[in-house]
Amino acid sequence: MIRQCVHDALDRIQSSFPRIEDLETLLGLCDPDEIRYLHATSSSVRNDFCQERVALRALIEISSFCHNSCLYCGLNRYNRKASRYTMTEEELLQCVESAVKQGIRTVVLQSGEDGTATESISQIIALIKRTFPIAVTLSLGERSYDDYHAWKLAGADRYLLRIESTDEILYRNLHTDRTLSSRLDCLEHLRTLGYQVGSGIMVGVPGQSITTIAHDIQFFCEKQFDMIGIGPFIPHPQTPLAESPPGDLLLTLNTIAVTRIATKYPWMPATTALGSLNRDYRIEGLKAGANVIMPNFTSHHYKAQYAIYPNKQSKTESRKRLEQLATRVGLSIDYGRCDSLLPG
Template structure:
């Protein structure tokens, strides 16, 4: 835990939050608080204080009066200032009727009261079995329903380049792997975005290796065209960039930036990333938030030599760094990498991590990852039942998909697979999809799914 605490500031004796009416007002307020020397942090707005995947500013109660003076003087548009003592409470009474230990009952009481769990309690949850495992999954599903509801979120990824300057030991597109490389043109990217727009997808994920060919200007041109033509949400996943680039991307309309920590353990991070720096990755996680984009992160479960203690720290990292979208999936070996012959991650442990992350982080988006769908044919459905609420479609052109294999034998999750997973999990599809158009294309969608 000391490895994480080194980078965690903003520990508040009595935390309060400021919830603004817009991203611009939130960033303006944060800038003013920074200039006044008021320690603060950007966090996902907790349940009961605002919408999912919105951002609040956390600060200590001792600065409350000063913050009120600042927002009044500068005519800040805000929804309210709230004490986090008044947290949303959950009804988990049915869990106590299950065959669980006194230790788990004590943990459930804390979760019900919305009291933060410590690492030992998180580790306990990660190691439960039998009926206690069932209790864990049910508890996560209750919290998911309270925080997010029954409708899943569908996003779509266009993997527009598999060139990468990095040599991560686990990744199939690493620099030294002998694979067929490709780069999509701006026109090709926009054509794929248009297909998603017609289907009704609201957020596109632009993903690539760390490819210097896509300069700031090239990326800004793509971003601005998507915004002008389709007004879609944009998530970037293109690796570490400069601080100014993050601000330019945010100003151009990028909503989210996915930069996975992969593991919060310095030991393990350095083992799997021979040419990356742990401190820099942590710094960039903060820079993304401070630029005004929602931070997306996550990690792999079952990495070689990974421990339960380290997995608990991974979850705590996501909570304490205020990550909005958290993608945890099993480690899967990739052909041609140093980890090619390593054992894949465990399905049940991966599902536990999804469930515990929902319980610990609550009012955030959790994907049922492509990796878990690759590990097991029902993995995505099981993840949705364990607290996940988001599915990411693979929307790379079919002729290129096989060349973007971060891990081998990837399940190319398409809309049909997402519909099936949603149906099997007894969840609902998002309202924003263009169902008339989808039915014209031949998709079978029952009324109860809409």
Template sequence: MTNKARIDYLHRFRQLNDKDLTILIDTFSKEDLMYAKSIAMAIKESYYGRDIYIRGLIELTNYCQCNCLYCGIRSGNTKAERYRIMPDEVFKCCEKGYELGFRTFVIQGGEDPWYTDDKLVPMIQKIRNNYPDCAITLSLGERSRTSYEKLYDAGANRYLLRHETGDASHYRKLHSPGQELADRLTHLKILKSIGYQIGTGFMVGSPGQTPESLVKDLSILKELNPEMVGIGPFVPHHESVFKACPPGRVDLTQFMLALIRIMLPSALIPATTSLGTVDVKGREKGVLSGANVIMPNLSPMNVRNKYLLYDNKAYTGSEAAESLENLRKDMELIGHQVVVHRGDFIAIREGSI
């Protein structure tokens, strides 16, 4: 079977056996990438047209009780300049974002125990009451089921919790002792059972990753069927255990984006900041590989350079919420348009492309 035939099979059945997926990921050519991208684009357009949904990213805190070995804000990084955004300031970010045209707010942070439910619930309720037409997405790491339920009842709609790698042994290499892939997957299933639209995803090219690892990532996505999938290349941080490792490949990230769009036709898929960090045109390359979401930064200017999960992170210029006009022009140049819209998930239509 040729790689083109493998892509065609995946397109037709939305699945492919592990052996052929491994071969496809390990041996794809430039022509295979172009072919997969063309199919991914056709699928995306059948669900979402050429609309690009924007999410206003608010980076709540860079304190984190976890010590994930690849991460710049891990608890073991004693040189990180820590900060927390207070709830009133978060609301001001939402006010600004709404005026700019954002209809989804993504509140992201490390696993910071300071943000108890007693602090988060009133903040979420205030956002929900003042902006009933907006979606509220949380990305605050692993919490208890009770906490997830309280935040959902307060008005949160979506929860992002990337699994980072679908290979359990690889997961242990990237995390500190006691962190297990099985636990992360349990949390995602709990979130889905509560009623959240869930988002997960993984790094491409993280240290120790193999084509077989990436096949396991795709298997997890198929099993969970998340509404959102965020992937991006691994980017090293100078204070991490993997500081000397090379970043993930852009072409492999593009290929994985296209395969995910083919497997999960109606998923909401961002062109991530990490892709734009590794390649100056990474954001555009992501969109042309099947992505349909971009998340400009709404955080206060004085903290944007502190939420550094990896080196050279783009947080101003075209990645900033204040530069939406530039973003619109960039998207128009590649035949897409930024829209003022919540950008909700569309359920799969059987028989569609």
């Protein structure tokens, strides 16, 4: 039996700006019937506002160098055991071509914050856009307004920059050389420049609470991001958080579901992190309201070196396998660009 408070909380967050207490109620659900009801509601909201489909974004990890020292990330500059690489232009284009041959119309170029020259990235973007009829998403971290502007002029369509936490103290505890204010400034710059903008959080980092997550979801509602990525924290053995427990799977799935219901329109991935636990939980992510799969098209000899967290799911998946993932939850693959769904 579903408690009346759950019905009421769901009704309220669908019809108005969500209250913290309603978000906390839904995030903390642990009764199996109530969880199924929450996730079914989320799937229904996704289908109503985004259609019954899954978008594909080809992930290409172009460099594992990073100047940052984020406490949770295996690419942090203090990890002397990390393997470092930077793809050549030829290697990158081969990865893009492989994705296009599978019918994928969006690539995501991701790297650590390695300080690559602005013009080099601009040249890569322009070359991809001249060669292939696809959307280009960047996930290159914090850069200046002028850098973002140059990349937009070169043809970049989207940018992913996870907020990680809207709690200033928690953010400072996780990032020794970054501030929440600079992250917020970057997100504003990207929106001003006309990017389709994505953000998101990890669930389960030390110091995070359900209330923290509830405030993050309010932030997502306020900013109306085009894309929101939510995945579990997975501790990396060569980081200061190595001995911390991993993020709770149920809370991660509830966070996806509640975020979907509250925000309605974003493209939300069943993240690679969900596929990198003791088994592949991306199906559960789709059932909770996600509608994006990000198959990894990084060159095979580099995949293991891009180790943000251990045991990362990085197997190249066939078109048939991706379609099967979608079919298992009653969805179909949309092989278009799948641009922003936000009204207006």
